[in-house]
Each structure stands twice: as structure tokens, then as C-alpha cells.
Amino acid sequence: MIIDCHGHYTTAPAALWAWRKKQVAGQDPGPLRISDDEIRETLEKNQLRIQRERGTDLTFFSPRAGSMEHHVGDARVSEAWSRQCNDMIHRVCSLYPSNFAPVCQLPQSPGVPPENCIPELERCVKQLGFIGCNLNPDPSGGWWRSPPLGDRFWYPLYEKLVELEVPAMVHVSSSCNPAFHFTGAHYINADTTAFMQLIQCDLFKDFPTLKFVIPHGGGAVPYHWGRYRGLAQDMGRPPLKEYLLQNVFFDTCVYHLPGIELLLKVIPVENILFASEIVGAVRGVDPETGHYYDDTRRYIDAAGGLTAADREKIYSGNLRRVYPRFGARRAG
Amino acid sequence: MIIDCHGHYTTAPAALWAWRKKQVAGQDPGPLRISDDEIRETLEKNQLRIQRERGTDLTFFSPRAGSMEHHVGDARVSEAWSRQCNDMIHRVCSLYPSNFAPVCQLPQSPGVPPENCIPELERCVKQLGFIGCNLNPDPSGGWWRSPPLGDRFWYPLYEKLVELEVPAMVHVSSSCNPAFHFTGAHYINADTTAFMQLIQCDLFKDFPTLKFVIPHGGGAVPYHWGRYRGLAQDMGRPPLKEYLLQNVFFDTCVYHLPGIELLLKVIPVENILFASEIVGAVRGVDPETGHYYDDTRRYIDAAGGLTAADREKIYSGNLRRVYPRFGARRAG
Numbered sequence: 001m002i003i004d005c006h007g008h009y010t011t012a013p014a015a016l017w018a019w020r021k022k023q024v025a026g027q028d029p030g031p032l033r034i035s036d037d038e039i040r041e042t043l044e045k046n047q048l049r050i051q052r053e054r055g056t057d058l059t060f061f062s063p064r065a066g067s068m069e070h071h072v073g074d075a076r077v078s079e080a081w082s083r084q085c086n087d088m089i090h091r092v093c094s095l096y097p098s099n100f101a102p103v104c105q106l107p108q109s110p111g112v113p114p115e116n117c118i119p120e121l122e123r124c125v126k127q128l129g130f131i132g133c134n135l136n137p138d139p140s141g142g143w144w145r146s147p148p149l150g151d152r153f154w155y156p157l158y159e160k161l162v163e164l165e166v167p168a169m170v171h172v173s174s175s176c177n178p179a180f181h182f183t184g185a186h187y188i189n190a191d192t193t194a195f196m197q198l199i200q201c202d203l204f205k206d207f208p209t210l211k212f213v214i215p216h217g218g219g220a221v222p223y224h225w226g227r228y229r230g231l232a233q234d235m236g237r238p239p240l241k242e243y244l245l246q247n248v249f250f251d252t253c254v255y256h257l258p259g260i261e262l263l264l265k266v267i268p269v270e271n272i273l274f275a276s277e278i279v280g281a282v283r284g285v286d287p288e289t290g291h292y293y294d295d296t297r298r299y300i301d302a303a304g305g306l307t308a309a310d311r312e313k314i315y316s317g318n319l320r321r322v323y324p325r326f327g328a329r330r331a332g
Numbered sequence: 333m334i335i336d337c338h339g340h341y342t343t344a345p346a347a348l349w350a351w352r353k354k355q356v357a358g359q360d361p362g363p364l365r366i367s368d369d370e371i372r373e374t375l376e377k378n379q380l381r382i383q384r385e386r387g388t389d390l391t392f393f394s395p396r397a398g399s400m401e402h403h404v405g406d407a408r409v410s411e412a413w414s415r416q417c418n419d420m421i422h423r424v425c426s427l428y429p430s431n432f433a434p435v436c437q438l439p440q441s442p443g444v445p446p447e448n449c450i451p452e453l454e455r456c457v458k459q460l461g462f463i464g465c466n467l468n469p470d471p472s473g474g475w476w477r478s479p480p481l482g483d484r485f486w487y488p489l490y491e492k493l494v495e496l497e498v499p500a501m502v503h504v505s506s507s508c509n510p511a512f513h514f515t516g517a518h519y520i521n522a523d524t525t526a527f528m529q530l531i532q533c534d535l536f537k538d539f540p541t542l543k544f545v546i547p548h549g550g551g552a553v554p555y556h557w558g559r560y561r562g563l564a565q566d567m568g569r570p571p572l573k574e575y576l577l578q579n580v581f582f583d584t585c586v587y588h589l590p591g592i593e594l595l596l597k598v599i600p601v602e603n604i605l606f607a608s609e610i611v612g613a614v615r616g617v618d619p620e621t622g623h624y625y626d627d628t629r630r631y632i633d634a635a636g637g638l639t640a641a642d643r644e645k646i647y648s649g650n651l652r653r654v655y656p657r658f659g660a661r662r663a664g
Contacts, residue, residue, distance in 0.1 A: 180525060222555065227586070
């Protein structure tokens with residue numbers, strides 16, 4: 001079985017974005033009216049087609065990351081929007097329970113303590129069967145005004161994640177800072193930044209079972225693995241493998257074979273989760289290979305040095321361990 | 333000959349930092365008194381010893397990056413400090429002309445148009461024989477309030493760089509944003525951000541001979557080379573090799589063999605400049621190899637697939653081309 005842990009509903013029906021537009025404009029958006037058939041159409045043409053073409057089985061599916069826009073409006077706006085988006089994901093996963101498993105958006109808001117996210121997190125997990133969430137380390141949208149992830153500011157939310165056995169993918173949203181292109185700089189920078197924040201703190205001493213997924217192949221981290229091992233060492237921290245890799249996992253959203261080969265070479269196979277982020281940041285065909293850039297399964301299948309057992313871990317075994325609510329459901 | 337294009341005077345005599353401390357405190361720091369012997373001692377014990385031990389010949393040497401601190405004080409403070417730091421570099425290079433070539437700090441200041449840097453740049457290049465400069469894309473120190481590098485805001489400075497035939501290493505300074513560890517997140521993010529800014533603009537149409545060096549192995553860029561090629565393609569840009577790699581170069585400050593191997597695999601050898609950033613961000617010995625993390629020459633010598641001609645390009649040939657004032661001097 002091949003499970004993709006990183007997919008967003010980028011292709012949601014136009015009515016969802018129209019609802020959001022009205023909400024942001026301060027108009028009453030009214031109830032959201034989208035039929036099941038409309039949802040089916042957006043998926044059949046896109047994610048389900050690609051799953052079939054590439055031979056992947058199931059996608060962990062969350063609202064469009066760039067549209068979380070925690071920086072837009074206040075916490076109430078963020079909450080109403082998150083609820084709407086999460087309900088859409090719930091509908092997708094109810095229509096196609098063997099193709100998608102739900103991951104929720106949190107109603108974060110700049111400067112607001114993240115415990116405000118707990119009610120929506122609980123609703124999603126306890127009532128709707130969500131298995132994971134996306135945590136934005138920068139709800140200001142590119143201005144980076146939140147405390148680092150090791151700060152006690154975040155602890156109430158972490159306590160709830162641990163209690164619910166829900167991992168967080170550390171994923172920013174769009175950037176309103178013109179310095180940062182959102183998918184080309186802000187996303188990758190956030191991955192790198194989050195990992196370095198985790199090197200600097202003792203978060204996993206306080207939360208030994210908390211689990212974070214760093215998307216986009218861990219940002220710059222595997223490429224600079226020697227730098228991070230060396231920085232941790234200079235700071236008197238334990239080796240990263242002992243210290244962070246019990247709790248931190250990298251996905252495989254790296255869109256060329258040499259990058260995937262590096263990831264597989266430096267990061268233990270137990271810490272790698274298959275992902276491709278379809279339909280996502282990069283949508284074209286690589287003229288050097290004739291295949292889609294984001295067809296990451298091809299790279300993993302082509303990479304040397306992996307045993308069948310290694311591939312099984314990357315494609316599903318690790319995911320069941322990191323997302324226990326998914327693992328339990330599938331085992332049951 | 334082996335030339336290291338990325339070294340900072342991190343070991344400068346204590347009197348320099350004491351001068352700065354007074355300056356920042358608003359006291360009159362008076363004249364800086366440092367003897368030639370004091371300068372020699374800081375270099376003999378450190379950079380010159382390491383050059384001998386590792387068999388490298390010459391380092392392009394600039395003021396300590398983390399101490400540029402363009403965000404501290406106003407443009408006049410930045411100018412006086414830059415002048416002091418650049419004078420130190422000039423003294424180093426005058427004492428050891430076959431071991432060091434001078435690269436200058438620019439007196440940038442947040443919100444101040446960068447043409448304010450032109451007098452100090454001209455002084456360094458025309459009077460003191462400097463061959464390059466460090467350009468900070470974020471003089472706010474981690475808050476990223478400057479326009480992207482493609483913005484006309486920067487053009488007057490670029491015109492002068494082109495006129496003087498001086499390349500710029502795009503290098504941030506310390507971070508006062510607690511989200512960003514300076515060498516673990518801010519530096520690497522800045523490299524990634526700068527490259528993405530260059531994808532988004534037509535800078536090199538306007539300045540076909542302007543040259544930028546992206547340090548730290550290009551941040552996350554080579555690891556995500558498929559992503560960057562794909563993003564450029566989705567944006568309707570020409571292939572990166574045709575479009576940016578005439579003007580953009582990556583150094584080799586990547587502190588483990590798999591990272592260097594990736595860099596060499598995806599980036600054309602003509603675009604790679606040897607560097608190690610001694611005595612810099614990572615100072616320890618890698619327990620996995622028994623050698624210093626920042627001994628990047630070992631990785632390049634160990635990497636497969638390079639011809640002797642390739643190594644010559646990385647170690648010196650490309651550097652003479654990218655830094656024409658150095659190339660001319662050495663040829664003369």
C-alpha cells in the first residue's frame with residue numbers, strides 16, 4: 001500500500017473560494033452550497049486520476065495550505081474559515097474513505113495563543129475522525145512574529161496533540177512579505193526554520209510522544225545535514241539522531257531524483273514519509289525526464305540502496321506509526 | 333592553486349569588538365589601536381594555520397558577517413563601522429597579500445536606498461584594491477523589510493558593481509528575529525530567498541554582467557533543484573541554466589560529503605566556487621569522519637565524477653572569472 005501523507009484540496013469547488021472572498025470582504029457569505037457531485041468532479045479529474053496513474057492508494061488530505069491565510073482577519077474569521085475548510089475535507093473523506101484520510105487546518109491567528117485552536121482540533125479529531133493537523137509556525141504570513149516552536153506559548157496546543165495522538169505537519173500558508181515567494185521561499189524557509197528551532201529547545205523532553213512532520217523534504221535540512229549536526233554539537237546538544245529523530249519526520253516532496261537520493265542517504269529510513277503534494281506547487285513535466293516533477297514515487301522507486309522493507313516503511317509503515325489514529329483505523 | 337572565496341575575519345582582535353561596543357553604546361570609541369603583530373597573531377593561530385593544514389592557498393576575506401549588523405543604529409553608524417571593518421581587512425591583506433584578497437562590507441541601513449553604499453564601495457575597490465563585496469538582502473536583521481533583489485531600489489548599487497566589475501556575495505548578518513537562528517536558519521533561508529527572488533525578476537536582462545555568489549551551497553536550492561526548475565517553468569521563465577546561471581554562482585560551504593555530491597551533481601561545474609567559511613558557523617570535528625565539518629576540500633577531493641579540469645575550475649578557474657579584479661591581478 002502506498003500512502004501519500006501530504007495533499008491539499010487545491011482543487012476545491014469555486015464556491016468555496018467565493019465564500020471565502022465574501023467572508024474576507026466582510027459580507028455575509030451565507031451557507032456554503034456545494035453538491036457531492038461537484039466535489040466528486042474536482043477529485044475525479046485531479047487527485048483520484050493521479051492516484052490511479054501513479055499507483056498510489058491513499059492521500060492524507062488537508063485544506064489548501066496557501067489559503068489557510070491565518071493572517072487575514074481576526075481569530076473569529078480564522079475559525080469560521082477553518083471550520084468551513086475542514087468540513088470540506090470531511091466530505092471528501094466520507095465520499096472516498098479508501099482514497100483520503102483527513103488532516104485539519106487550525107484556526108490560528110497572529111498573536112492569539114494557540115489554545116484557541118483546541119475546540120476545532122477536538123471537533124475534527126473526536127467527531128469527524130481526523131488523523132492529523134497542519135500547524136503554522138508563522139501565522140503572520142511571512143513576518144515571523146510568533147515565538148519559536150520550543151516556546152511555552154505553544155504548549156497548551158501540544159498537550160492536546162499528545163492527548164489526542166495527533167501529529168502536526170509544520171506548514172506555513174501564503175506569504176504577504178514580498179521578499180518571500182510562497183512556495184519557492186516561504187515554504188522551504190519555514191521547514192528549515194522549524195527544524196533549527198527544534199534543535200535549540202528541549203521540546204521533546206517535555207513531550208516525548210509529540211510528533212512533527214517537516215514537509216518539502218525537510219526544507220534545506222538534509223542538504224545541510226552536516227551543518228545541523230555540527231551546529232547541534234557546537235551548542236552541546238546530543239546527536240540529532242538520538243535527540244530529534246524520535247519525534248521529527250521528513251516527507252518526500254523533493255522534485256528530482258538527486259534530491260530524493262540525498263534525503264535517503266542522510267536521514268534514517270524510519271524518519272521518511274512518502275508524499276508528493278499533488279496537485280501542488282509544481283505542476284509541470286520535467287523536460288529532463290519526461291515525467292511530472294511531483295511524481296515522487298518514481299524517484300523513490302529509482303533510488304538505489306533501498307530494500308523492499310525500506311520502501312514499505314517509507315510508503316506506509318512509518319506513516320501508520322506517526323499517525324496512530326490512521327494506523328489503528330486501518331488495523332481495525 | 334586552491335582559492336577559498338568565503339572567509340570572514342571572525343577572529344579579529346578584541347579591540348575591534350570593544351570599539352564597536354562603544355560605538356553602539358553611543359560613546360566616542362576614539363581611534364582603533366591594533367598593532368600589526370596583534371593582527372598577525374589572530375591569523376597565524378587560525379586562518380593561516382588552517383590554510384597550511386588543509387593545503388589551501390588563498391582566502392577571499394571579508395568582515396565578520398554576523399557583525400555587519402546593518403540593523404544597529406542609523407546609516408552613519410553603519411558607515412563608520414563598515415569603514416573600520418574594511419580597513420581591518422585591508423590591513424590583513426596588506427600583511428599577507430598571497431594569503432588573502434579583500435572583500436568589503438557595505439554600509440547598508442534599513443530603509444536607506446543602497447546608493448549610500450557607493451562611496452565606501454568605491455573607496456574599497458579603487459583605493460584599497462578590494463575585489464568583491466557582501467550584499468545583505470535583509471539589512472533589518474531577520475524582519476525582511478527590503479524590496480526583493482530584482483527591485484529597482486537596488487539598481488544604483490548594481491550599476492556601480494557592474495562599472496567596477498565587482499561581484500556581490502549575497503550574505504545576511506545576524507538575526508534579531510527570535511524565530512531565526514542566525515547561522516542555522518537566517519543564513520540558509522536568505523540564500524534560498526535570494527535565489528527565488530532572482531527567478532522572479534529580469535535583473536540580468538538589465539545587468540548582463542552583474543554576478544552574484546549565493547553562499548552556503550545555495551541554501552536549499554540545489555536540494556530542491558527540481559522544484560526551482562519546475563517553478564520557473566510554471567511561471568513561464570526560461571530554463572534556469574540559460575537564464576540565471578550566467579550570473580549566479582554557488583559556493584561549497586556544505587559540511588558533509590552527500591551534500592557536496594548533490595551540489596556537484598545538479599549545478600554545472602562552471603557555477604561552483606570553492607569555499608569553506610573558516611573560522612565560521614561550524615567549528616567542530618565530525619565524529620562520523622574524524623575531520624572538521626568545514627573541511628570542504630576533503631569532500632570535493634572525495635566526490636566521484638570530477639575530472640582534474642573540473643576541480644581546477646572549482647578551486648580557482650571559476651573564481652578568476654567571477655572576480656575579474658582578482659583574475660587580472662593574479663595574471664599581471
